[in-house]
Amino acid sequence: MEAYIKNLIQNLYEHYGYSILEIGEINGLYTNWGVYKKTDSSIDVMFFCNLEGSYQLNIHEIETLARKHLQTDNIRLIQAIIDDRLKIESNENGELSVNQEIYQQCELILINNVDNKVLYFSEGLKDKVQELATIINYTNTSQNRAAKAERPIITYVLIGVNVLAYILTAYLSGNIVDSNINVLIFLGAKVNQLINQGEYYRFITCMFLHGGIIHLAFNMYALNSLGPLVEKIYGRTKYVFIYFLAGIISSIFSYIFSTGVSIGASGAIFGLLGAALVFAVKMKNSVGKGFMMNIVSVIAINLVMGFSIPNIDNFGHMGGLIGGVIASLFLFRR
Known part of the structure; x- marks a missing residue:
């Protein structure tokens, strides 16, 4: 998981103009690092956790730290929950929903790191999700090629x-x-x-x-x-x-x-x-x-x-x- 998140952060930094933010040790976060990027309306701050971490997370700690570091109150927090237990299921009425109960405190993106799929995202995050999906697909293709290349x-x-x-x-x-x-x-x-x-x-x-x-x-x-x-x-x-x-x-x-x-x-x-x-x-x-x-x-x-x-x-x-x-x-x- 750590390598998976590190790869996302590195590619967001290298290819999509994000900056890296040291968040520090906050209970519930999977890594001490997040990314941020200035948009026309705000500064988007993305941080990463898994399912267990999402239940423990105090969003106000991250918000306070981000405002202090970026010296602005105009920020939008985006929580990326990455976990292989996340699935999309269909109920009796044919409606699709995530199989886990999520405690949503801010804008949200759900990613299954085994299936390499973005399962859900809050309205208004389409551009962010396209960037993440591109990184995930490229990484998956590169890993398959590398695995084939390493065969003796x-x-x-x-x-x-x-x-x-x-x-x-x-x-x-x-x-x-x-x-x-x-x-x-x-x-x-x-x-x-x-x-x-x-x-x-x-x-x-x-x-x-x-x-x-x-x-x-x-x-x-x-x-x-x-x-x-x-x-x-x-x-x-x-x-x-x-x-x-x-x-x-x-x-x-x-x-x-x-x-x-x-x-x-x-x-x-x-x-x-x-x-x-x-x-x-x-x-x-x-x-x-x-x-x-x-x-x-x-x-x-x-x-x-x-x-x-x-x-x-x-x-x-x-x-x-x-x-x-x-x-x-x-x-x-x-």
Whole structure:
């Protein structure tokens, strides 16, 4: 509620020429701040409260303070009651009325802050209500756009590509639990001998192949947990760059230091860990050292597990981590 009222006050000030009035702590007010604007006939003073506050409010205190501050008796008080319990109901005769009993002491505007609607206003306040309705509609539209923009679309796309690649692998392998090694090689696994023959595309294609349903599930769980954070911090374009650069460097490290067949998204995911680590170090004063230590501990645990479990491409993991750190150092903006 506080943010909702603050947004109304800020927009009335910025876009409609209102001035801000410090009312102070008066019993019943939701905020200590109101707005005022000079008209042809008076100075309109608008203040804000919720349902409970409207019953407790002493309008004369606000009137006295406003007259003293504005140095005029020619003021019009407007009470904006903002509450999600306010509704418009129809009685047996089809007449519309507000579902709550309102103690009206001055000019009145009723707003439902969840439905984002002005439900009632006193006669003569049409211009004020149009201003408020414009602000409410604009804010609601902006919030919807912001919510859509914040969805980790790239992470979902990457997960989708990995899952589709696994479905194809499972179909060709004839087994949904484990992948056939020959199918993986056919689809683009990292194989040093084939890369030596010029099949460099394998540095990328191996990032989207997995050796089994469990391998896929672990990596997609990690990507879904970490990806949205990195995508939000760096933005979608930089996120894609970090992911692919880390994945490619992971493949190169595996090519240089390991002769075995290598597959999986874990190298790119280690790159995202590196990106999160750069953010944590750069912003340690804001996010706290605890966040940085969490990232470090996750990296350390995964590396230790990698060295403890056979058939894990640890060089690929380290390469991805280094690639993510390098890319993030260049791309990060405070």
